[in-house]
Amino acid sequence: MNYFKLRTLVIILILVMLSFLFTYIYINGNYFRLPTEIEIMKQSPGALPLKVFNQHSHRIVNNISSLGDKKQFQIGNQEQDSNTSEKYEENHLKDIPNEKDIPIINNAQNVHNQENLLKQQQVLKQQQQQQLNTFQQEKQEHIYKQQVETGEQQHLVGLNVPINKGNTATKTIIGETVANGPPKPVAPQPCNRLWVKGKSKWFDERFNGAISSVWTRDNIRQSPDVTNWWLKLQGSKNKDVVGVMESAFKMIPDVDVYKDRSTCRRCAVVGNSGNLRGSKYGSHIDAHDMVIRMNEAPVTNFEEDVGYRETHRLMYPESFFNIKPDVHFVLVSFKTLDVEWLVSAMTTGTIKRTWRPVKNLIKVNASLVQIYNPALMKQAHEVWNLKHGRYPSTGLLAIMFALHACDEVDVYGYGANKIGNWDHYWQNDGGRGNSAFRKTGVHNSDVEKEIYTKLNSEGIITLHMGNAHK
Known part of the structure; x- marks a missing residue:
């Protein structure tokens, strides 16, 4: 075999090896690019695209120090117990990621971004229980408002004031009884100010x-x-x-x-x-x-x-x-x-x-x-x-x-x-x-x-x- 043929064979072998190497890296290594949004969605069902997270991450950071807009800082994957609460959560929580929605970035060149995301993830974990409690309370208040609007609340006979939440005793007012069990909230009535002249x-x-x-x-x-x-x-x-x-x-x-x-x-x-x-x-x-x-x-x-x-x-x-x-x-x-x-x-x-x-x-x-x-x-x-x-x-x-x-x-x-x-x-x-x-x-x-x-x-x-x- 002459020198020309040997050199050609070596070049071909090198090219084949490089081809296999690049193919392997492209399929399994994922070292040279960030994962696409589609790949993130496939790998983490329910996760938000990275650009969506980046667009809203500042809202999380802001809400960590100020809870002024509590609805934007809630965990958005809670079970729904009514159509009313589903609509409420859909309208108020659809754009906010929870801790499992944070995409993992494996690219070493983006370590700084990953560290920021992990810090935010840790904060979310620390605040989760507190915010979940707040969310549940706001959800109940929202349901209550819907009940008031649709006339589903139960009014107490002879009283113009709301009953505290959690009371369970049978209630009798001037001989009439309201059903047992936790009473539904009663919408506060317009104030009937006794001192306003003209009533009596x-x-x-x-x-x-x-x-x-x-x-x-x-x-x-x-x-x-x-x-x-x-x-x-x-x-x-x-x-x-x-x-x-x-x-x-x-x-x-x-x-x-x-x-x-x-x-x-x-x-x-x-x-x-x-x-x-x-x-x-x-x-x-x-x-x-x-x-x-x-x-x-x-x-x-x-x-x-x-x-x-x-x-x-x-x-x-x-x-x-x-x-x-x-x-x-x-x-x-x-x-x-x-x-x-x-x-x-x-x-x-x-x-x-x-x-x-x-x-x-x-x-x-x-x-x-x-x-x-x-x-x-x-x-x-x-x-x-x-x-x-x-x-x-x-x-x-x-x-x-x-x-x-x-x-x-x-x-x-x-x-x-x-x-x-x-x-x-x-x-x-x-x-x-x-x-x-x-x-x-x-x-x-x-x-x-x-x-x-x-x-x-x-x-x-x-x-x-x-x-x-x-």
């Missing part, structure tokens, strides 16, 4: 919206007729009302926090009547923005009928009841000594008796303590009660407090029980007893009953009579 001529003639429900710096100096009337209620010895209030305002708020009417404030006033037994009002009461209770009425062991929430409790020194630190203590004072007791009970504990022994030290949140406005007390006595009795009961004062602090008012636990007696829901006498409320003559229970019954018939409050209605 009878109410408009008596209601004075300029009177604050609490004693503040603005009304620290009451008019002489109010001051003189208040000082005589229980024989105040200290006549320096302003000085006593100045001492109190060094410790408690001195402003009216109820002047803001930017939102609808729906309130429940919970009385102590035995007609609450078996009422199943608990979850309805707890659904309100404010839950006002009074004196020593217990909550524990009676939650199904009276609820467990409370935001305000009206008490005078002799009826003080331990409350939670997040509850407003509204002092109903009938004399300057009551205000002095408040200051003492929050500090030194020197006052141990008013007209009877009282707690000398109390634990309350000073920032939530308020004092009932004596001007409102006098108006309740003279304008509403027409001077019957010596002064209004705490029950009537609680309703008046709500009328001046709230936009809508539901009243529970007032009046007699189903056999006509005036007892308390925590008493175990079968409802046969009558409280001192009707015996002392300090308050006129019959006149007060006419007031809140009339308020109900005029559409100002909604009165719920519990077992007395059965």
